[in-house]
Amino acid sequence: MKVAVLAVDGVFDSGISAVLDVLHTAHALRRQVAGTPPPAFDIRTVGVRRRVRTGLGHRIDTEPAAVAEDADLLVVPAMMERRPELLVEAVASAAYRPVRRLLTDARERRTPLATACTGTFLLAESGVLDGLRATTSWWLAPLFRDRYRTVAVEETRMVVSSGGVTTAGAAFGHLDLALSLVAARSPALADLVRRYLVVDDRASQAAYAIPSALARHDPLVAAFEQWARARLAEPAPIADAARELGVSERTLQRAVARTLGRTPVGLVQDLRVEQAEHLLRTTDLPLAAVARRVGYESPGPLRALLRRRHSGD
Numbered sequence: 560m561k562v563a564v565l566a567v568d569g570v571f572d573s574g575i576s577a578v579l580d581v582l583h584t585a586h587a588l589r590r591q592v593a594g595t596p597p598p599a600f601d602i603r604t605v606g607v608r609r610r611v612r613t614g615l616g617h618r619i620d621t622e623p624a625a626v627a628e629d630a631d632l633l634v635v636p637a638m639m640e641r642r643p644e645l646l647v648e649a650v651a652s653a654a655y656r657p658v659r660r661l662l663t664d665a666r667e668r669r670t671p672l673a674t675a676c677t678g679t680f681l682l683a684e685s686g687v688l689d690g691l692r693a694t695t696s697w698w699l700a701p702l703f704r705d706r707y708r709t710v711a712v713e714e715t716r717m718v719v720s721s722g723g724v725t726t727a728g729a730a731f732g733h734l735d736l737a738l739s740l741v742a743a744r745s746p747a748l749a750d751l752v753r754r755y756l757v758v759d760d761r762a763s764q765a766a767y768a769i770p771s772a773l774a775r776h777d778p779l780v781a782a783f784e785q786w787a788r789a790r791l792a793e794p795a796p797i798a799d800a801a802r803e804l805g806v807s808e809r810t811l812q813r814a815v816a817r818t819l820g821r822t823p824v825g826l827v828q829d830l831r832v833e834q835a836e837h838l839l840r841t842t843d844l845p846l847a848a849v850a851r852r853v854g855y856e857s858p859g860p861l862r863a864l865l866r867r868r869h870s871g872d
Contacts, residue, residue, distance in 0.1 A: 560744060561601045563627035564634045567658055567681075569649070572613045574636040574675060574733040579604070581737035585752050589745070597745035603630070607657040614639025624661050632740065633665050636733060637676035643702050646677055650684040659685040675727035675736045682724065683707040692721040696729040697768040701776035701818045712820055715765040728764040735761060765868045770829045777818040779804065780826075783811060787827045791834055791853050797823045831855070832864050 564578055579602065586600040606621030613619060627633050640646040649655060662685040665672060674682050679695040680703065682688050692711045695703050700714035713719050718727045718739045727736035738758065742749035753760070774784035786800050800823070801808040815823045831853040838849045850861040 560598050560632065561603070561630045562632045562634060562740075563603050563605045563630035564636065565624075565627070565658070565661070566604055566606045566611050566613075566619045566621050566636070567638060567655070568608070568611045569614050569638045569640065570611065570619070571637040571639040571676065571730060571733075572615045572617060574639075574678075574730060575604075575613070575619075577731070577733040578634055578636055578737045581734065581741065581752060581756070584755060585741045585748055588751050588755065589748055591751060592745060592747050597748050603627075607661060624657075627661070627665065627670070628668070630665075630670060632671045632673065633662075634736075634740070635662070635672065635674040635678045635681060637674070637678040637730065638681070640677055643699060646680055646699075647702070647706065650680045655681065655684075662687050669723065671723050671725070673725040673727075673736055673740055675732045676730050679703065679726050680706075682726070683710055688724060688726075690722070691724055692719050693724070693726040694719040694728050694764070695726065696732075697764045698729070698772055700820070701773055704820055705776070705817065714820070715763055715768070717761050717764055729767070732764075734758050763869060768829070770826060770833060773819055774826070777814055779806065779811065779814045780818045783815065783823065784826065784830070787823075788830055791827075791831055792851070793854060795827060795854075828864055831861070832868055835861055835865065 562582060564575065566575060582600055582602050590596045603626050604619065604621050605624050605626045607624050609621055611619050611621060638649065640649055658681065662682060666687040672682065672687060676696050679693055688707065689709045692713055694713050694716045697714045700712055704712045717732055717735045718725065725736065725739060727733065738749050738753055741752055771784055774780045782804055783800055786803065787795055797811065798808050801811045812823060815821065815826055819826060835849050835853045838844055838852060846858040846862065850858040855861045
């Protein structure tokens with residue numbers, strides 16, 4: 560299996576390292592799998608320039624991008640840009656035009672693509688995610704959803720495969736991405752690599768998301784988040800929130816859906832679960848008492864939400 564790993568200027572150091580480490584480990588361990596060994600991995604680091612600098616300034620020598628033309632898989636590690644406005648500016652810039660062209664050409668050849676974290680913006684800007692489902696860093700999801708309206712964002716998922724493109728979540732989701740690529744060839748080999756590298760199976764990003772950070776993308780959603788947070792222990796009708804915020808209920812619902820991809824009730828549930836997890840970590844309160852403090856009369860509904868948050872369902 561020929562895998563081309565695309566290194567671009569400013570690539571996230573641990574992202575490209577994680578991908579290469581997992582793939583090379585899989586190649587080294589494949590003969591330990593019972594029965595017929597999975598196919599070998601031929602891993603090449605390619606670039607539109609022969610020498611690139613990582614986000615931390617390290618040098619990577621690459622093979623020509625043409626090497627990727629007959630690859631069975633093209634992996635695009637993320638860029639190290641933590642400022643959303645500069646990330647969007649970068650992926651749309653003339654400097655990345657050769658990379659975007661490489662991605663569209665690969666898509667036209669039907670080469671499977673894979674990326675994680677900020678790399679999803681590069682794929683989306685190239686148009687290769689149009690009409691597909693994808694995930695990205697949870698904290699960038701509102702910006703991604705607003706800019707790329709033709710992509711269905713599932714930011715609670717750690718890995719999403721859709722139409723020949725695999726995307727993964729936040730920065731260290733590169734591990735999950737690479738392991739999913741190995742698992743597509745051999746689940747037994749992926750499990751073996753996971754155990755050698757001591758990597759937990761993480762199906763969801765939901766447990767890491769901070770609702771207030773997501774809400775800040777839109778002033779109305781941020782105001783609703785503050786309104787709901789102040790009323791977690793009591794019923795909080797959405798109609799009351801809309802009236803107090805000076806908008807229609809429909810306007811509020813649209814703003815939350817556009818920013819977060821969920822309903823206002825869903826955001827309230829997220830806030831309640833976040834507060835419940837904090838109380839469970841920092842107090843000795845039983846689950847029933849915690850449930851009452853976050854607006855549930857019995858612990859059953861809260862227990863179900865906690866389970867769903869960690870499973871990624």
